[in-house]
Amino acid sequence: QQQISGTITADGEPLPGVTILEEGTTNGTITDIEGTYTLNLQGEDPMVVVSMVGFKTTRIAAKGRVEISLDLEEDVTDLEEVVVIGYGTATKKEITSSISTVKGEDLTKMTVGNVSESMQGLASGVQVISGGGGPGASPQILIRGIVTNRSTAPLIVVDGVALPQGSNLNFLNPSDIENIQVLKDGSATSIYGTRASNGVIIVNTKRGKSGEAKVTFSASYGLKGLDKPEVADANEYARVVNQRAANDGLPEPYDLSTITESTDWWEEVYKDYASVENYNLQVSGGSEKLNYLSSVAYHKSKSHLEKGYWERATGRVNIDYSISDKLFLQQDFNPRYEHWENTPNQFWSTLRMDPLTPVYIPIDERQGRNEYSIYARSNNYVWNPVGAVNRSFNETHFFGVFSNTNLEYDITDFLSVSSRIGLNFGQTRNEVFNPKFVIEPNLEENQQSSVATRFDQNFSYVWNNLIKFEKSYGKHKLNATVGYTAEYYQGHYLRGSRSDIILNDEKFRYLDATTGESIQAQGNMNANSLMSYLGRVMYNYDQRYFISGSYRRDGSSRFPVANQWANFFSASAAWDISSESFFNLPFVSGLKLKAGFGQVGNQNIPSSAFLFLVSDGSYVFGENEDRVITNQITQFGNSNLQWETVQDINVGIESGFMNDKLTLSVDYYVKESKDLLFATTLPLYTGSPSDIMQNVGSFESKGLDISLGYNDKIGDWQLSALATLNTNESRAKALAPGNDQLLAQKQAVFGNSFLKITELGKVVGLFYGYETDGLFQNQTEINSHSSDNGKLVQPAAQPGDMKFVDQNNDGELNEEDLTIIGNPFPDFYAGLNVSATYKNLDFTMQWYASVGNDVYNYMKYFQTSGAGETNVRKGLIDEVWTESNPDATIPRLTVTDQNGNFKRSSDYFVEDGSYARLKNLQVGYTINSLNAAKIRLYVSGQNLFTITKYSGFDPEVSSGGIINGYGMDFGRYPMSRTFVLGLDLNF
C-alpha cells in the first residue's frame, strides 16, 4: 500500500472539493478546505485521476510517489459558461437569443470609475456614447439602433433586481462586477415586458467562494489632460472684428496699434491636468455553509476647472448562506455615497469671450465692489467665465442603500421556489448659493444673493416570486419558470430658496441665514407601479435542438385604467449543428444556428403626457394694484396616447474554430416599433404652448452584430483578442397623417430652422438645411446664379458669400429649397480589444471606431463667423475668403450677413465625423514572490489619440433626445486624455 498526499490549487489558490480517484476503482477522496488530501492507493501501478467540475481532468502515474500536488487548469469552454438571463440562468449553449457578455476584469482595465464608459467596444451591438469629459458624467447607451424617440436607456437589472427608470451604471464600483450581460433581442428581453424596449443590461456582482479568505487591494492614480482648443488672440480678434465691420461699410472699432494685452481665457479657466483616483479593498471567502464577499471602494475625479469634482464611496457585502440542504439565503447590501461639486459649464463662454478684455478690473476701480464683482465685462456681452466659475457654489450629495434578499427552497431536486426582495433607498441633497455681484448693472449682475436647497428622496422595491422546474429525462431537458412580480417606485422632492444672506461667509449659506423677500418653496410626489405575471419554458433535446418561449403580462400605473394591461410573447429556437453525428469538420469546433421573435413595450413617457396642464401666474387689477392669480394652459394633452411596442426578429450563428481558439458570432436583426411616441411641434397658429406627445408611426431598425474572438496560449504567451463590428440603420416605416415630416432641433441662429428631419422611408433624424455650392468669387458668378427665367437666386450676395443651391430652380431661396444635408449614423462602429500576457508581463489595448457618420458642427457657427463679436478659432483671419484668398472655404466676414451665410442651416456645418480612437492602452507587471502575495503594477493611458478628419473638438458627440440630438456637436467639455499609474495587491 502506498499513501500519497498533496495540495491541489488553482491559480495558486487552494482548491477544496477536488476529487482524487484511483483510476479503475471506487477508491478516492476529496480535498479539504486547504486544498489538501491524503489517499491510500491500492493498485500495483496506480493512476491517479484529479478532477473537478470546471477544471481539466488530469491523470498522473503515482507509482513511487508520496506527494502529488497540482495546480489545476481551468476548463471552461465558452459554451458551458453560465449566462444570467431574465429571471434565471442558462448555459451559453442553451441560449437561443442574442446576448452579449462583458467580463468584469475587462471593465476594470479602464480607469474611469464609470462602468458604462468601460463597456464601449466590449459588447457587440451596444453603442456607448460618451457623456462628455466632466466628472461623473454618464454616457448614453444605445442597444441596436433607434426605434424610439424617448430615452434609449436600457433597463438595468442588478443581481436579479430591476432598477427604477432613469438609473444608470455610475453607482457601481467596477471592481464589484463579475460580469455584465446585455440582452439585445426581443426573445431575450420580452420577459421584462414594458420596460425592455431599449434592451436589458444585467449586472452580476462578484460572490464569495468557499476557501481561505482572499484579499485584494487596488489603487490607481491618474492625470487627465485636456486638449486646448485654440482661439484667436487679441490682435487677431480685433482684426476679425474690424474686417467684419469694414466689409459692411461700417467704421472699424479697433485701433490695432493700441492693443498690447491679450487674455488667454482658456488658460484662465481650465487647468492642464486634473486628477482621477481609485481605491478598492475586497475580502472574500467562505466555508461550506457560508460564503461572503465584502468590499469598500473610493473614486474621485476632478474637473479641469477651479470648481467641480465627483467622489464616490461604495461598500458591498454579498452573503450566501445555506440554512439547510434545501433552504438558501442570499443577502446583499450595498450602501453608497456620492458627492459632486457641480462643474460649472463655461466651455462656450471661454471660447467666445473676447481676448481684449482682461480678467479683472483695475485695482483702483474695485472700491465698493465685493469679491465677485471685480471681474471685467466684455464688450461682446459674454459673461466673464472666470467670474462665473468663482461664484459657482453648487454641490450635490447622494446617499443610497441597495438591499437584495433572496430566499430559495428546493422542494425536490427538480422543483424550487424563491422569493426575492430588492429595496432601493436614495436621498439627494443639492445646495446652491448664488452670491450677489454687480459687474455691470442690469447686464452682468445678480442683485440679490440667494440660497437654495433641494432634497429628493426616493424609495423603490421589487418583489419577484418564482417557481422553477428543471429536469432531464434521457436526452430531453425541460426548464420552466413561472412567476409573479411587483415593482413600486416613489419619489418626493422638496425645494426651498430665499434671497439675501446676511453675511457673505460659508457658514451663512443656509436658508436660516437669509432675510430677503423672495421666498420660494416647491415640492411634489410621484409614484408608479408595475405588476406582472411571467412564464418561460426552455426545452432541448440532446443539447442539439433548443426551443424557448416566454410570456409576460404587465399592468402599469402609467396608463389610464382601460390601457393598463398588455401581453408580451417571445419564441426562439436554436440548433447546434456541431453536436450532430454527421457533422465532421475538423477545424470547426462549434456551430449553432438560432432564430427568435419577441415583443416588448415602452412605458417610458411622462406620466402627465395625456393631460392638459394648467399653470398659474400673476396679473394686477384694481385701484390698489392687487396681485390676482392667473391660470393658463401650458400643455395640450393627448387622450388617445398609447404605449409604444417594439417587436423584433433575430437570426444568428455562433461558431468556434480550432478548439474554440477562434469564435465567431453573427446576428442579424429587424426591429420594428409601433405607435412610436414623438413630441411633435404643432403649427404655431394652434397656440399650443408646448410640443404634444403623439403616436406617430413606426420605425424599423435593421442591423448586423458581429463578434470575433481569439484565445490562445503559445508557450509563455497568452493571447486574446475580441473584435466587434456592428451596423444599424433605422428608418421611418410609417408615419401618421399630419406627421409626415417629423422636425426637431429648432435653432434660433439659423432663423428658427429645424436641423433634423424624419421622413417616410428615410433614415430617421437626418440633418436638414440648404445645400451649398462653394463661394462666389465675383459678381459674374452671382449674376449667373439665376433660375431659368433669369431671376437672381441671391441678389444680396457679394463675392466671398456662400452659393446656395436653388433646388426647385424658381429663382428664390426659401423653405422649398431645404433638403437633407447629412446622415449622423455610422455605416458601422467597431471595437477591437487585444490583450497579451508574457510571463509576468501583461498588455491590453482597446480601440473604438465609428465610420461613415456625419456630425453637425454647430460650433463652426461661432468659431468661423464671429457673429455677435464672439471670439473665433485661431487663424481664422487667414482662412476666410478675401480677394487675396480666393481658395478659402470659409465665407467672407460680415456683420449683417445679408447673404445669410450664417443664418441658414447648411451643409457648411456638416462634416464627416468618422473616427478611430485608442481608448485604452495598458501595460502591467506582476511580482509573485513576496510572502504569497501577488503584486501587479501597471501604467495605462486612455483616449491616447484619435484618428479623424473632423474639425471640431471631439467627434464623439451627442446631445439632447436621442434621434434629435444624435450627431449634433454643440460643443462641450472635450474628452480628456488620461494617464494612470496603478497597483493591484492579492494575498
Add this chain to the structure above:
Amino acid sequence: CEDFLDEPVRSKPTLTEIFSSQESVEAFVNGAYDGIMENDWWQINFFRQITDMATDDCWAGNTEQSRPDILTIAHYDNVDVGSTYFMNFWNYQFRGITRCNLIIQEMDNVDFDEDLKNRYKGEAKFLRARFYFELVKNFGGVPIITTFDELLKSEIREYVRQPEAEVWAVIEQDLIDAAELLPLKSEYASKDLGRATKGAAQAYLAKAYLFQEKWQEAADMANEVITSGEYQLETSFDDVWSVTNPNGVESIFEVQYRSDPTFRIGGVFGVTTGSREDGGWSWCVPTSNLEQAYLEEGDNIRLRNTIIKHGEPVYGDPEVTEFDAGLSRNKSARINRKFYIPTEYRETPYSPRNLPLNHILMRYADLLLIYAEASHFAGNEGEALAKLKMVRDRVNLTTDMSLTGDALRDAIWKERRLELALEQHRLYDLRRQKVNGVPRIATVMGPEGSFVKYNTQESTDEFELGNLREKQSKGATFDVDKHILWPIPHSEIVLTEGRIEQNPNY
C-alpha cells in the same frame, strides 16, 4: 390588486378639474390679460419695440451690441424671415387666442352668476379681438380659430391663411359682442380697475373701422365713446405716462403693472429702452428727426415728455440734472421719456426688470384723433378740426381753424405722430395712411424717403453723425411691395410644409 396600479399624477390638475368654479374661470380670464403683453417676457414683447425702430421715430439704438437680427428688420435691409422676434410674436398672439377660445367654450359648463359670466365672456372676446388685431396689422391675413375644440382635431393641421377681410370680420364681431357684454369703466368695482370695458371695446372697434377705411363707422363708433362721458384728456400732458397716475381719466385700456420681483410682475420697456448708463439696454432710441418735428411745431411740452437728451436734465426728475445717455453706445444719445421711471419712484433696490408703470394701449387722445381722421375722410371737417383742437389745446398749441382738405388730413396725421410718438403706433399709422393710394411709409422710407434724405443729406445732429455704427442710411432699402407687412415666420412655413403661405416678395 387594482389599487396597487392606481397612482395618479400629483399636483397637476386636469383641465376639467381646475375649470370648475367661478374663481378658476376668473383666473383663466386673468390669464388672457396676462397674454396681452406676452407675459411681459422681454424677449417676446421686444418685437413691439422693433416696430417703432422700423419708423422715422426711432433708431435700433444700441451700437455696442451686435444684433443683426434686430438691425436688418429695423432698417428693412434683408429682413430676416427666420427672426425669433417674428416667430414668437406670431405664436404668442395665437396663444392668447387659444386662452380666449378656451374661456369662451368651457365657461358654459361651469355654474355661476350669469351676469358675471357675460362679463367674463365679454372680456375674453375683447381680448381675442385684440390678439387678432395685432396679427392682422403686422402680418395681414392669418388662420382663423374661434373655438378650443378645433385645436384637438387632426384637420387643424390643414388650416390656411384667411383673407384680411375675414380676420377683420372676426375682430369686428368680437368687439361688437364685447361692447354689448362689458360694463362701462365707471361701473366696475374699484378692485376690477384695469379690466376691459365697453368703452375699450368701442374704441378698438372704431380703430378697426379706421384701419379698414370704414370712415363713417369709425367716426360713429368713436363718437359713442366720446358721448359716453367716461373719458377726458388729462389736464396736463405730464400725467399721461405717469407712474403716479395709473388708469387715469384719459386711459381707455392699459396693461396693469406693479413692481413685484417676487411674482415677476412689472413692465420691461423702461429697461430695454433705457440708457446703458442707467441700467437700461439702449434699444429703440428716439431720432433727431422726431425731435425736429416737435421743434418745428414749437411743441415743447410733448417734446420734454417724449425725449430725454444726453447732457440735459430729465424733465420731471429733479434728481437728474445732466442725463447720461451713454454717448458711444447710443445712436442718437436720446432716450424715450414716456417709459422712464423718475428716481423718486424707483424701488430700492431698483429692480429694473419689474417696472411699475402701466402700459397704455388705448387712450382718449388716440380716440379723438381717430375720430378726427375718420370725420375728415367722411367729409365732416368741422368735427375733425374741433377734436384736433382739443388735443392741441392741452399742450398749449394753437390750431389753424382754417385748415381743410389735404392740409387738414396732414395736420391730423402729424398730430398723431407728435401725440402718440414712441407708443408703438407709428408703424401702423404709416402703413395704413395713404396719399394717392401710396402708403405713407413708402414716402418716409425708401431711397427717396423723407427720413432717409433727412439722415443722409440734411441732418446736422452731432450725436447721430458721431456714431456711425448704426448706419445713417436706415430705410433706404425699403420696398413697398414687400415691407408693407412683416414676413410670416419661416418655421411656420416649414412646419406646415408651405400651407401657410409667405407674404409677397419675402
